[in-house]
Structures are given as C-alpha cells and as structure tokens.
Amino acid sequence: MKAAVIYQNSKLPQYVEFPNPEPATENEILVSVKAVAIKNFDKGQASGTHYTSEIPNEKGKVIGSDGVCLLEDGTRVYGIATSGMLAEKATISKDRYVKIPDALDDATAAALPNAVFGAAMALKYKAGIKPGDVVLINGATGFTGRIAVQIAKHYGAGKVIVTGRNLQSLTELLAIGADDMIQVSSDDHQFSRSIEAIQEVTPINIVIDYLWGHTAEIILNQLKGDGGFGNPIQYVSVGSMAGDEIKLSSMILRSSNLQLTGSGLGSWTREEVGELFSSILPEMFQLAAEKKIVLETLSVPIDRINSVWELEVTDGKRLVVTI
Structure with missing residues (x-):
C-alpha cells in the first residue's frame, strides 16, 4: 500500500510503498482510509516531542493517529488508529469508532474530532x-x-x-x-x-x-x-x-x-473516553452536519505530504490529507 512514513533522523514524512497493517488482536479491524487531519499532536508524535510519542524504528512508521475510513461493508466511520492512519489501509479498535452522518463531508469529519x-x-x-x-x-x-x-x-x-x-x-x-x-x-x-x-x-x-x-x-x-x-x-x-x-x-x-x-490524553477516565465515543462525538458530528458547528479545512492529496507537512495553516483552518 501507499503511505506517509516517517523515518529515523528524518524531519519530513515520505510518500512510499509500505507493508499493509494486520490486526494484532481480535479487537482490531482493517479499514480503508479516506481522510486524515494533520494536527500538532501528529507532528509532535512524528518528531518525538509529544509525551505519547515513540521513536520510529529503522523501518519507519506510518504517521497519523485518527481519521475517516471505510469498514469492510462500506460503512463510513471516524476511527482511532492502532497502526498509523495516513495510508491506504489502517487498523482501528472495534470500540473506538463512530459512524459519520451522510450529510457530513470527509474533510469536516476528519478535522472535527481532535x-x-x-x-x-x-x-x-x-x-x-x-x-x-x-x-x-x-x-x-x-x-x-x-x-x-x-x-x-x-x-x-x-x-x-x-x-x-x-x-x-x-x-x-x-x-x-x-x-x-x-x-x-x-x-x-x-x-x-x-x-x-x-x-x-x-x-x-x-x-x-x-x-x-x-x-x-x-x-x-x-x-x-x-x-x-x-x-x-x-x-x-x-x-x-x-x-x-x-x-x-x-x-x-x-x-x-x-x-x-x-485535559489531555491520560487525564480522562475510561468511562469518560467511553462516553466520548458513545455520545459526545456522535452529537458533535450531527451538529456539524446541521451546520450548528462550523469549521474550515484545507484539503490536499496524500502524495503531497512531504511538501505540506510543515505548512502553517492560518485563520483557524485545519489541514486535511485525502487518500
């Protein structure tokens, strides 16, 4: 598959061929990725400066933590990646995805959750x-x-x-x-x-x-x-x-x-994270679908990841990479 990969001692991700991820447990499923928002969190994880980051091994790692993807039956969902998300394929947890309303476009659905x-x-x-x-x-x-x-x-x-x-x-x-x-x-x-x-x-x-x-x-x-x-x-x-x-x-x-x-990763209880996926995100997706929450995005294709990775997106917009 094609993916955006960060390598050791590299500041910029590369758009390259990379092995398909495989579910590591019965709680993981393979999905096809449609859109991924690029956040400071993703950049911090890729550079090793975020407190949750891991240094990539010599084979590199796929960047991106979450995004819009398709289940095997074609259902469109937002999911948290257990592998890197910025690729044609990714793995997500069965209990960490939310169905996206039909009226909501991929870029908005990818940008809103973070x-x-x-x-x-x-x-x-x-x-x-x-x-x-x-x-x-x-x-x-x-x-x-x-x-x-x-x-x-x-x-x-x-x-x-x-x-x-x-x-x-x-x-x-x-x-x-x-x-x-x-x-x-x-x-x-x-x-x-x-x-x-x-x-x-x-x-x-x-x-x-x-x-x-x-x-x-x-x-x-x-x-x-x-x-x-x-x-x-x-x-x-x-x-x-x-x-x-x-x-x-x-x-x-x-x-x-x-x-x-x-408030951040590690500060919330298991019950609060459960409610995030069961009720808060579905509610916010619906509000966005009804234009009661408004936001702006800038969409670019994944093959441009190297040139847009350090792009400063201003005016309160979010950069979204489409696959």
Whole structure:
C-alpha cells in the first residue's frame, strides 16, 4: 500500500510503498482510509516531542493517529488508529469508532474530532460546565479554540470571552458565539486590565487555556482573591502554545476558590473516553452536519505530504490529507 512514513533522523514524512497493517488482536479491524487531519499532536508524535510519542524504528512508521475510513461493508466511520492512519489501509479498535452522518463531508469529519477532544472533554469533564457559566477561552483563534467557542455555547454558557493576537480572527469569533474579546498584545497592563474589568462585572467560572505561558500568569494573577468569599473557578490547561512553564504564586491558590487542572490524553477516565465515543462525538458530528458547528479545512492529496507537512495553516483552518 501507499503511505506517509516517517523515518529515523528524518524531519519530513515520505510518500512510499509500505507493508499493509494486520490486526494484532481480535479487537482490531482493517479499514480503508479516506481522510486524515494533520494536527500538532501528529507532528509532535512524528518528531518525538509529544509525551505519547515513540521513536520510529529503522523501518519507519506510518504517521497519523485518527481519521475517516471505510469498514469492510462500506460503512463510513471516524476511527482511532492502532497502526498509523495516513495510508491506504489502517487498523482501528472495534470500540473506538463512530459512524459519520451522510450529510457530513470527509474533510469536516476528519478535522472535527481532535478539536472535540480538546474542547468538549475539557468543558464537560474537567470544568463541569453548567448553563449560565462565564467561560474565558485563552487562545481561541486557533482551530480548536473556534470549536470550543461553539461547544461552550451549545453546553449553555451564558457568556464566552475569547483571547488571541489576531484582531480579525477575534472579530470572526463574535459571529460564531463569542460575546466579548480581548486582544493579546505586548502591553501586559492592557491585557491584565481587560481581564480585571470582565472579572469585576461578570466573574469568570471557567478558563479553557490553549496558550499557557505568560498569558496564563496574567490571567491567574487577576483571579487572585482578596480574602472575601469568591466564586468557584475551574482553570483547565489544554495546550501550551505560548510556553510550557509558568511562575505561579501559592497566594493565588490560597486566596481564591480556584481549581487548576489539565485535559489531555491520560487525564480522562475510561468511562469518560467511553462516553466520548458513545455520545459526545456522535452529537458533535450531527451538529456539524446541521451546520450548528462550523469549521474550515484545507484539503490536499496524500502524495503531497512531504511538501505540506510543515505548512502553517492560518485563520483557524485545519489541514486535511485525502487518500
């Protein structure tokens, strides 16, 4: 079969002939792949920088972790790969796939799930979102942030505040559910004052953070209490695009009713992952099919993988490779 393969000491995947995968257990099945979204997660696994990554052996490994594929009977599903996914054939687990609505195109179906992992799981299980909650999404102009805005509203958020550097992208978020925006700039004082002003008028209940780094330090400092009774705040770290480490004063934790946690692979229970496949993903696929969740993709064929691997896809879009 043809596949996108990463080799040892190689930064770019190659489009080459590679042996067909074979189911390793009775719980795995062979599928034909149609579309695979390229995420930071996939690039991190391929380069060895993600905490779940494995170094490829001398024979190389197929990249890609999930995507749209066809079962033997032709049923179109989204599945998690047990082999690499960016190939003509892949293996998936029998309990880790979801049927895709007929009205949903391959590219959208491939692009949406990873953003659901990074948004719905954080909002539902880590933050425990309730109707009426005020949600701040730090770094909302990226693909997952845009989905998070829409899911937060779907889950009943009373107000969604978004942050980001690109003013045009922030403005676009107002059209898909955001209620207020704060531009991240080099002026720390202005960013801090904007958070403070919102906190004074509509106290923040949930922070979903895709940036971490210095912006997280500023936000957390504004959540610091004054010794009085404070509203509960769930601060959930999902990404670290602005830096992996921060300085955190223990005074912030002692003075506020703040719970600081993370959402990602390894942080969810077996039951939560089960619900992700049994109910959350099917619901989100249906919302997308009904255009109640909107997203943009850029599709390229698999034989161009070498030239597009390092492509920076901007404006909140997701790169999708078709097979």
